[in-house]
Amino acid sequence: MTKLRLATTWLDGCSGCHMSFLDMDELLVDLAGQIEVVYGPLVDRKDVPEEIDIALVEGAVSSEHDLELVRKLRANSRILVSLGDCAVTSNVPAMRNHFPVKQVLECGYQQNADRNQSIPSDVIPALLPQTRPIHEYIPVDVFIPGCPPCAKAIHFALAALLKGETPDVHELTRFGA
Amino acid sequence: MPKTIHIDPVTRIEGHAKITIHLDDKGRVNDARFHVTQFRGFEKMVEGRPFTEMPSVMARICGICPVSHLIASSKACDRILAVQIPTTAILLRRVLNLAQLVQSHALNFFHLSAPDLLLGMDAPVDERNVFGVMQKHPELAKKGIWLRKFGQEIIEWLGGKRIHPAWVVPGGVNAPLASDKRDAILKRIPEAIQITRDALDLYKRILDDFPEETRTFANFPSLFMGLVNDKNELEHYSGTFRFIDAAGHIVADRVSPRDYARYIAESVEPDSYLKSPYYKPMGYENGMYRVGPLARLNIVDRCGTPLADEEWAEFRSLGRGAVLSSFHYHFARLIEILFGIEMIERLLNEPDILSKDVRAVARVNNHEGIGVSEAPRGTLIHHYKVDEHGLMTWANLIIATGHNNLAMNRGVLQVAKHFVDGKNIQEGMLNRVEAVVRAFDPCLSCSTHAVGQMPLRVELYGAEGELLDRKERAS
Numbered sequence A: 001m002t003k004l005r006l007a008t009t010w011l012d013g014c015s016g017c018h019m020s021f022l023d024m025d026e027l028l029v030d031l032a033g034q035i036e037v038v039y040g041p042l043v044d045r046k047d048v049p050e051e052i053d054i055a056l057v058e059g060a061v062s063s064e065h066d067l068e069l070v071r072k073l074r075a076n077s078r079i080l081v082s083l084g085d086c087a088v089t090s091n092v093p094a095m096r097n098h099f100p101v102k103q104v105l106e107c108g109y110q111q112n113a114d115r116n117q118s119i120p121s122d123v124i125p126a127l128l129p130q131t132r133p134i135h136e137y138i139p140v141d142v143f144i145p146g147c148p149p150c151a152k153a154i155h156f157a158l159a160a161l162l163k164g165e166t167p168d169v170h171e172l173t174r175f176g177a
Numbered sequence B: 001m002p003k004t005i006h007i008d009p010v011t012r013i014e015g016h017a018k019i020t021i022h023l024d025d026k027g028r029v030n031d032a033r034f035h036v037t038q039f040r041g042f043e044k045m046v047e048g049r050p051f052t053e054m055p056s057v058m059a060r061i062c063g064i065c066p067v068s069h070l071i072a073s074s075k076a077c078d079r080i081l082a083v084q085i086p087t088t089a090i091l092l093r094r095v096l097n098l099a100q101l102v103q104s105h106a107l108n109f110f111h112l113s114a115p116d117l118l119l120g121m122d123a124p125v126d127e128r129n130v131f132g133v134m135q136k137h138p139e140l141a142k143k144g145i146w147l148r149k150f151g152q153e154i155i156e157w158l159g160g161k162r163i164h165p166a167w168v169v170p171g172g173v174n175a176p177l178a179s180d181k182r183d184a185i186l187k188r189i190p191e192a193i194q195i196t197r198d199a200l201d202l203y204k205r206i207l208d209d210f211p212e213e214t215r216t217f218a219n220f221p222s223l224f225m226g227l228v229n230d231k232n233e234l235e236h237y238s239g240t241f242r243f244i245d246a247a248g249h250i251v252a253d254r255v256s257p258r259d260y261a262r263y264i265a266e267s268v269e270p271d272s273y274l275k276s277p278y279y280k281p282m283g284y285e286n287g288m289y290r291v292g293p294l295a296r297l298n299i300v301d302r303c304g305t306p307l308a309d310e311e312w313a314e315f316r317s318l319g320r321g322a323v324l325s326s327f328h329y330h331f332a333r334l335i336e337i338l339f340g341i342e343m344i345e346r347l348l349n350e351p352d353i354l355s356k357d358v359r360a361v362a363r364v365n366n367h368e369g370i371g372v373s374e375a376p377r378g379t380l381i382h383h384y385k386v387d388e389h390g391l392m393t394w395a396n397l398i399i400a401t402g403h404n405n406l407a408m409n410r411g412v413l414q415v416a417k418h419f420v421d422g423k424n425i426q427e428g429m430l431n432r433v434e435a436v437v438r439a440f441d442p443c444l445s446c447s448t449h450a451v452g453q454m455p456l457r458v459e460l461y462g463a464e465g466e467l468l469d470r471k472e473r474a475s
């Protein structure tokens, strides 16, 4: 049996949704028999592969690179899953939307710094004016809310997707869970 | 035109980063930089919010060490309430903090670093990950999963859920420990200890396979910093700061966490969203210090639990003064797991552990609070100011990974200089440059947050800008 090709990524989030993925514990070993993780922070490949069956996306879109990456994942993936409240609603990262980006950066690098007080801008990417949920930019096939969604909900969803079904996770997780 | 190698993104670490390596005309490494490419802005976005929200909001900085933020944040809030929290609440917070230490260290060793240590730095890219370890070393992979789960389940049993529990609150914790939960944890202690001792044996066996890595992985003199208790033993919850130098001599001791700003200053790097703290009295660069497991084991006089102390003695024999090679972060991490398990057992046997008095209630009595804890990756400082209604007016966070920024940068350069040959770039060379970062176990969504998901493409340009060589890590 050919394995399903799974990609995962984190955008503007806390990696808690990925940790919840790992909280599947022993079930991960079984899953590894059916799924190959082809891209993401847990594996070493650096570019987004061409053919992805399922992409799990954690985090909100906060920078131009987040946007570029999520668009690329969408283009290359059969099914794209919005994993966790940050991806679904932009959650805590969106708290910065109350302030202009400039003010947020000034607070971190001018007020709260002692030496070389200036906003870093070499090599690193710029922030978007607002942090937004991913479905505002690309179509999403499956939403799994929760902060983070519990491992049971993630496992349930993956098992359904493996069988070619659309998972309904509303009994297992909800916004803020 | 300079020749630059980009490693982007750095994988098997927490958060987003990239590395640039600059080569000279002969293909030798001139410079190398570690860039953290994401910024999250927690210090600003909490302005105007009630301080009682802080533990839950600040925990969302990091899903790997949310408990550290819960603890440091709640301790800052305890100061704002100006209360002394119940003894049982302290015991329970300590257990929670250590459970997280165990799970986070297990994650680094088994899930993130074992692919390098067991499959090899030069193993094929598509296999060099935790799923590859599951295939080649299923028994070990299962033990790693078990040990991480041991920590995560303690957090769930105490706090209600594994990631982002809302249980630690200003003034204490919001529910006592049930006796059946305590017994369930105690029952698992022997197996947890066995797995950790096996991992320590394994580490000592494979160490001989990495002589060059041990010699060059951020192996240089620096200061070390962390908390110690009043007996100068390992401490992750309270205590005072101690700084030592590379020879092991004490530079500053018994520093109250409230005075942190007199000892630690932060510099901005133009090419990274991660700031670089340094030891203020010695200035930027000279004041470079390291934190985390390696630092903690270097600064203490002993761990304070029997099995961990035996291992600690062996660890300390690796250096004349302090142990300087950052490769031994792995060793130190395993010893701290052992300490954590022994200490959890001790704390759960305290007579007051099941007491129902776990929370002090008060209104705003102080307009400023500083809370400190030792997170898995090092010292974590939360500093808040509030108005008379308890609304946040200012926050400063110094996050564990940040303290290591100068040392990580120097380590990346040291490894790149030793291993990278610009004339003949091999993937395994670049993996070693990433592996030195993994040894520090950085947590970057904590410190900021990154972006930049270009494929790893190494392009070598000649002095005229002509393309000489090109390698892609993508399969």
Ligand code: SF4
Pocket (backbone or CB within 6 Å): A012, A013, A014, A015, A016, A017, A058, A059, A083, A084, A085, A086, A087, A091, A092, A146, A147, A148, A149, B060, B063, B163
């Ligand atoms: S949804 Fe919650 S757990 Fe997931 S990335 Fe966002 S803050 Fe972290």
